[in-house]
Amino acid sequence: MDLKIDKQQNDREIFVNLAGEIDAFTAPKLREELLQLSEGQKVIINLKDVSYLDSTGLGVFVGLFKQLEKTNGELHLLELSDRLKRLFELTGLSHVMKISAN
Structure with missing residues (x-):
């Protein structure tokens, strides 16, 4: 399966929908x-339509989080399925990233 990436940006925030x-x-x-993505921005990623995430994908989010953290940016992950939320919890990433179930 493929991955669809849709980005929208305003002055202070970048919205990314993944499917x-x-x-x-x-x-x-x-x-x-x-x-x-621009440094120092608030990046909001909606994972509602993500059907599968493996360790390679987790690594992408860790790298983005570290990049944004260095430049006083923020990473928010939204609308995670229970399975994805659990995956972030098991890796300890839910304690450092802003994650919302919906």
Whole structure:
């Protein structure tokens, strides 16, 4: 399956809607798209339509979080399914990232 990435930006926030699977095949494209986001911004990523996420995908979010943290930006993950939320909890990422179930 493919991954659809839809980005919208205003002066202070970047909204990203993702749909599909984030795995070893799609994570490089996602990493490229996300890591070029403006520094110091608030990045809000909606994961409502993400059906699968593996460790490669988790690595993308960790890298983005670290990049934004260095530049006083913020990363917010929204509308995670119970399975995705649990995955972030198991890795300890839910304690450092702003994650909302809906």
